[in-house]
Amino acid sequence: MKKIHLNKWKHKTSLYLMLFCLSLPLALTPLSVSATEKETESEQTAPTSQKDASETTSETQTVESSTNDQNQNNSTISLPESSSTTSLAPSESLTSDSKKLAQKEEVVASTTVAEPKAAASSTISVPDPNLKQTILSTLGLATTAELTQTDMDKLTNLTLNSVDIYSLVGLEHATNLSSIYINVNNKITDFTPLESLTKLTFVTLQTSSLTSDNFPNLTASQGLTNLSIGGTSVDNSVLAKIVNLKALVRLYMDSNMNITNIEPLKVLPNLKSLSVQFCGITDFTVIKDFPIMSDLAAFGQNTGRNDPPTTVTRSSLKYNEDEQSVYIPFSMMPNRMTNFDGYIPPFSTSNSASNTYFDFNGTQLPASRLQIDDNGITINSVSPEEYQGIKSFEYNARLNNPAGTYAVPDGYTFYAISSGTYLHQFDVVDDGAPVTVKYQDENGQELAPSELLNGYVGATYNSKELSFQGYSLIKVDGDATGKFTDSPQTVTYIYQKNAKLLGQVTVKYIDTDGKALFGDVIQTGNIGETYHTEKKELTGYTFKNIIGNASGQYTNSPQTVTYVYEKNANPNKPEEVIPDSSDKNNVNPDSRENETTKGSKTVKDKESVVTSKEKNLPETGDKEQGMKKITLFGSFLLILGSLVLFIRFRKVD
Numbered sequence: 221m222k223k224i225h226l227n228k229w230k231h232k233t234s235l236y237l238m239l240f241c242l243s244l245p246l247a248l249t250p251l252s253v254s255a256t257e258k259e260t261e262s263e264q265t266a267p268t269s270q271k272d273a274s275e276t277t278s279e280t281q282t283v284e285s286s287t288n289d290q291n292q293n294n295s296t297i298s299l300p301e302s303s304s305t306t307s308l309a310p311s312e313s314l315t316s317d318s319k320k321l322a323q324k325e326e327v328v329a330s331t332t333v334a335e336p337k338a339a340a341s342s343t344i345s346v347p348d349p350n351l352k353q354t355i356l357s358t359l360g361l362a363t364t365a366e367l368t369q370t371d372m373d374k375l376t377n378l379t380l381n382s383v384d385i386y387s388l389v390g391l392e393h394a395t396n397l398s399s400i401y402i403n404v405n406n407k408i409t410d411f412t413p414l415e416s417l418t419k420l421t422f423v424t425l426q427t428s429s430l431t432s433d434n435f436p437n438l439t440a441s442q443g444l445t446n447l448s449i450g451g452t453s454v455d456n457s458v459l460a461k462i463v464n465l466k467a468l469v470r471l472y473m474d475s476n477m478n479i480t481n482i483e484p485l486k487v488l489p490n491l492k493s494l495s496v497q498f499c500g501i502t503d504f505t506v507i508k509d510f511p512i513m514s515d516l517a518a519f520g521q522n523t524g525r526n527d528p529p530t531t532v533t534r535s536s537l538k539y540n541e542d543e544q545s546v547y548i549p550f551s552m553m554p555n556r557m558t559n560f561d562g563y564i565p566p567f568s569t570s571n572s573a574s575n576t577y578f579d580f581n582g583t584q585l586p587a588s589r590l591q592i593d594d595n596g597i598t599i600n601s602v603s604p605e606e607y608q609g610i611k612s613f614e615y616n617a618r619l620n621n622p623a624g625t626y627a628v629p630d631g632y633t634f635y636a637i638s639s640g641t642y643l644h645q646f647d648v649v650d651d652g653a654p655v656t657v658k659y660q661d662e663n664g665q666e667l668a669p670s671e672l673l674n675g676y677v678g679a680t681y682n683s684k685e686l687s688f689q690g691y692s693l694i695k696v697d698g699d700a701t702g703k704f705t706d707s708p709q710t711v712t713y714i715y716q717k718n719a720k721l722l723g724q725v726t727v728k729y730i731d732t733d734g735k736a737l738f739g740d741v742i743q744t745g746n747i748g749e750t751y752h753t754e755k756k757e758l759t760g761y762t763f764k765n766i767i768g769n770a771s772g773q774y775t776n777s778p779q780t781v782t783y784v785y786e787k788n789a790n791p792n793k794p795e796e797v798i799p800d801s802s803d804k805n806n807v808n809p810d811s812r813e814n815e816t817t818k819g820s821k822t823v824k825d826k827e828s829v830v831t832s833k834e835k836n837l838p839e840t841g842d843k844e845q846g847m848k849k850i851t852l853f854g855s856f857l858l859i860l861g862s863l864v865l866f867i868r869f870r871k872v873d
């Protein structure tokens with residue numbers, strides 16, 4: 221009985237051993253895969269760590285390079301108010317090398333701050349004694365003191381009201397200067413020391429020594445918001461420099477009669493207020509293009525003083541011999557002031573000398589001879605001799621445009637173009653005799669009406685040539701271009717009728733291959749006349765298209781018109797037999813071969829896909845060989861166990 225139990229126990233033991241051996245390869249497979257993944261992760265992590273180390277080294281080199289550059293830059297005299305040295309903030313995550321680097325940066329920062337103290341004690345040279353005394357007084361220093369960089373750093377505002385100042389040299393060291401005010405005519409002609417200053421916000425240069433040429437370049441002060449250059453000697457050319465000051469909010473240019481145009485200023489994006497009183501501006505229509513301007517002070521414009529004289533003929537003065545008066549319409553007055561909406565303010569109708577000035581040949585006429593209305597001015601008591609002796613006249617009058625008589629643009633808090641004066645000079649010349657321009661053929665027949673050209677003596681005239689169909693110009697009698705004189709002149713353009721010239725049109729008839737189907741037909745006719753071609757009916761061919769114009773006009777150049785035909789199909793040719801697709805016996809052998817080939821290709825494609833997938837599996841190398849060995853070992857144990865179990869069963873039985 222014990223033996224039987226023992227055999228059963230051995231039987232069970234063998235069975236368990238067999239199951240264990242069977243499951244052993246399956247249990248070992250995940251362990252192998254896990255090991256493979258860990259090795260792969262390790263391989264991916266290594267480059268990242270190397271990259272981090274490389275970046276840390278690069279950042280360290282950059283900080284050190286920046287520190288060296290700053291040490292070199294800090295050796296200059298002019299120093300910024302605060303140092304831009306980079307320092308690393310302390311952190312628990314810093315490595316020991318990074319902490320050393322941070323300590324190094326702190327040492328460099330302390331050195332950078334300490335360096336300006338030596339430069340600050342150096343003496344600043346200010347050659348102009350009046351400028352030097354003004355600076356000392358502004359800083360509250362003794363008149364005998366020497367200025368240092370430390371002193372100049374404290375200078376933020378400066379007013380120069382001495383007429384004896386001739387130089388601004390030394391002021392370039394006042395790096396914190398934000399406001400300079402010159403309100404007196406002095407001897408300064410070089411304003412370049414202001415160009416190196418970067419903190420200017422208010423600049424007033426009201427001195428007649430300031431011109432458009434010596435106006436300084438103030439673009440280094442990007443915060444410059446207020447500029448005043450009233451009562452100077454600038455002209456329109458200074459505007460090209462002012463438009464570079466993009467931060468300007470207010471611009472003051474009063475009492476500069478050579479400023480006659482404000483249009484260039486419309487590019488200033490922040491300009492809100494413009495003062496141009498007592499200048500010479502005529503066109504205010506341009507203010508519609510200023511982006512945000514809302515304040516314009518343009519009172520008292522004095523226009524026309526820079527305009528050249530206008531030359532007019534004596535007849536334009538409209539002399540009335542019976543009344544012995546000359547009438548000058550205001551419509552002949554050029555360059556009048558115009559409001560933003562196109563409105564032109566009228567002239568004064570007062571004939572008093574304080575309101576209207578008028579002269580002949582430089583001699584002012586008394587007010588009693590002047591009669592003025594809104595349309596023009598009449599000069600009375602002008603004898604024929606005086607009229608013939610007028611060589612020039614000048615008109616100077618006030619504008620009649622008080623506040624409220626002109627429109628104000630929307631959105632403006634202040635707008636004034638009131639008052640002002642107009643001045644213009646005229647040169648009077650005698651009328652030249654007319655120039656008659658004739659157009660005729662060689663036989664004297666008129667081809668077009670004659671033209672009369674008028675102008676004053678000495679002025680240039682230009683006649684023009686006309687074109688006539690069928691005629692060619694052969695010569696010009698007289699001067700086509702010349703000057704008016706006191707004698708009449710004639711210019712005659714003479715034309716010759718063109719001879720009749722023949723044009724040619726060639727008509728071709730071809731097939732689609734370019735083969736001639738019919739002899740060429742050549743047509744001729746006078747140039748300008750109309751030609752017509754026709755399409756022919758050709759047996760065995762059908763008309764397809766035409767190249768060229770079937771109808772048109774003969775020209776100087778030969779023309780070709782081509783009719784293209786397509787050959788008809790041969791009616792005697794037997795029709796092609798097309799097999800019925802439903803007839804299985806008429807299957808094209810080529811198509812079978814194609815289907816077979818297609819089937820073979822499909823199989824090959826599937827095999828290619830399988831092969832491709834196998835090739836795309838990740839290679840495991842030695843790890844895969846290890847798995848195979850483990851699987852073989854497990855199989856061997858399984859067979860061994862089965863054999864033992866079989867022998868035990870036999871013995872039990």
